[in-house]
């Protein structure tokens with residue numbers, strides 16, 4: 001097959017990123033549907049935390065995750081309100097991304113706090 | 122005294138099993154007691170000798186033995202549960218009295234009443250002996266009739282109970298042992314009657330029919346052994362299977378009546394008291410699709426085994442339909458909530474936000490649309506019209522700032538941050554110094570009324586209904602037909618379901634679906650569904666939208682922004698908020714401005 005520099009992952013999605021990154025893979029494992037995000041930005045438009053004062057954008061976070069870039073968005077501000085998923089044209093449960101990011105961190109925290117007592121002796 | 126008259130080696134399996142389950146139960150209760158806070162222990166000590174114990178006893182009879190709540194939902198299932206529970210209980214009680222009357226001795230060995238027919242075969246004349254014999258057969262017949270129904274149920278679940286839960290291996294093993302117990306008792310007692318005579322209308326009749334058959338003698342001991350072993354196996358399996366609910370449910374009812382307030386104790390008791398009856402399975406909207414099962418019956422089963430999974434904790438919509446039908450009143454969403462809090466890090470709440478501007482002091486009504494309300498501006502506009510018509514001074518507290526009641530964060534297990542959001546909202550609301558606080562979102566309404574007691578807090582359906590009742594606004598009835606969808610958070614959680622309907626009846630004709638009010642379906646958009654996949658959610662939304670369009674009304678009315686958005690996406694019929702339906706029917710003469 002001719003290499004166009006991108007490959008279709010599903011008939012209706014073109015995945016420009018070939019980067020493999022752990023977080024996104026983990027999210028896709030739990031929510032495979034996130035692959036079909038079309039980066040339209042409807043989610044970011046209705047997000048209560050997306051205004052001039054905050055550095056939070058749902059769409060940008062998804063793009064950064066996909067491309068394995070450092071997360072510049074203050075995703076911790078997500079208040080799980082569900083607005084993003086109600087306007088998503090692809091019907092994705094968008095907020096589950098932020099919910100998962102939060103629990104992934106829980107795993108890290110968990111590992112760290114669990115490591116402590118053994119060092120302390 | 123143990124003599125050959127009251128002991129035979131075959132009673133050992135039963136006795137061991139029985140002793141084991143009693144010890145296990147006592148250990149469980151003692152452990153719970155020791156983990157209970159001081160205040161609750163004091164409360165229990167003070168309540169034990171009060172009327173609340175009697176009330177609890179009444180409820181135990183009604184629920185644990187008769188299974189009243191199951192009867193109400195499903196006669197078939199009710200009879201089945203009652204026949205086993207009540208029948209077995211009566212076998213034990215009447216058996217106890219039978220052996221007591223016969224021996225005149227209170228301290229018969231634990232196995233004696235159960236195997237009475239073995240030790241005292243044939244006919245004997247003692248006080249009420251005929252009554253005892255017939256009564257014991259009656260209870261046995263009752264249980265066996267339930268068992269036949271249970272068999273039918275397993276063969277054709279669709280005709281009788283809808284979806285049937287799939288049980289784990291240990292539950293199936295316990296069930297098999299249970300199914301052997303009563304037929305074996307029937308066989309053992311009938312054979313005994315066949316050899317020695319006696320027996321009631323059931324065992325006696327069978328005994329007469331088979332009397333004289335040469336195999337009876339060789340069947341006699343094996344049957345009594347088998348009966349004892351099946352009992353023993355069942356008892357040993359009880360603590361590890363769903364049948365532990367039999368003894369625990371009584372303690373749960375007692376704890377509730379004694380006013381035990383400790384969440385952990387009640388949730389543990391509820392977890393153990395779930396009978397895995399599967400009634401929650403039938404009503405759960407998520408049970409219809411092909412998604413992995415997470416209904417309370419499965420979740421609790423796995424939780425007890427310490428094997429609950431991600432989907433169990435996060436896949437629930439929190440629509441409460443399961444709790445509405447649960448005969449044991451297991452608050453499964455709260456059990457899930459506790460698991461959620463264990464699963465996520467409890468962050469420090471965010472730094473205190475800027476003080477709330479106190480511009481509009483002393484309004485009549487402080488309104489709160491909530492985060493989802495931003496997606497339904499129609500509701501806000503309608504409330505503005507209604508309040509202007511009523512001539513009240515009002516202010517939307519979240520006009521310029523996105524405030525949040527914290528529920529979404531709470532549902533994702535982050536209670537600390539949720540509390541910080543609530544505190545901020547509370548400050549903002551009270552800063553307006555309102556006479557009454559009104560929320561157009563039932564989720565926010567539930568949160569605010571739990572947090573604020575200084576002011577009356579109303580959901581807008583109640584508030585608007587009150588305005589109409591007080592004559593502050595007037596509405597006109599038109600020929601329109603309406604279907605009202607009860608939001609979960611309003612009907613099941615806040616118990617507001619009849620008033621919106623009676624108010625809407627003043628502006629049009631209602632065409633309600635079969636399942637409405639506290640039984641209403643879930644819109645699918647539920648805030649709890651954090652890990653519900655988009656396509657699954659779409660399926661839920663479509664199903665509910667279809668269901669609501671079935672009565673064929675011109676308009677679907679609901680009272681929650683989330684329900685409105687979810688249903689409107691998938692319904693051809695227009696969907697409006699309660700406020701919009703009322704505002705449209707306002708009599709123009711009543712509009713002051």
Ligand code: SF4
Pocket residue numbers: 036037038039040041042043044058059062084087088089090091092094
């Ligand atoms: S609205 Fe949906 S499709 Fe659009 S960017 Fe957000 S998640 Fe992607």
Ligand code: SF4
Pocket residue numbers: 043046047048049058077078079080081082083084085094095098
């Ligand atoms: S759920 Fe989170 S990301 Fe989505 S709109 Fe609400 S705050 Fe923004």
Ligand code: SF4
Pocket residue numbers: 394395396397398399400401402417418421443446447448449450451453
């Ligand atoms: S949670 Fe309630 S309805 Fe569900 S299986 Fe348990 S007892 Fe039955």
Ligand code: SF4
Pocket residue numbers: 404405406407415416417436437438439440441442443444454
């Ligand atoms: S709350 Fe709703 S979605 Fe969750 S288990 Fe109960 S019925 Fe199912």
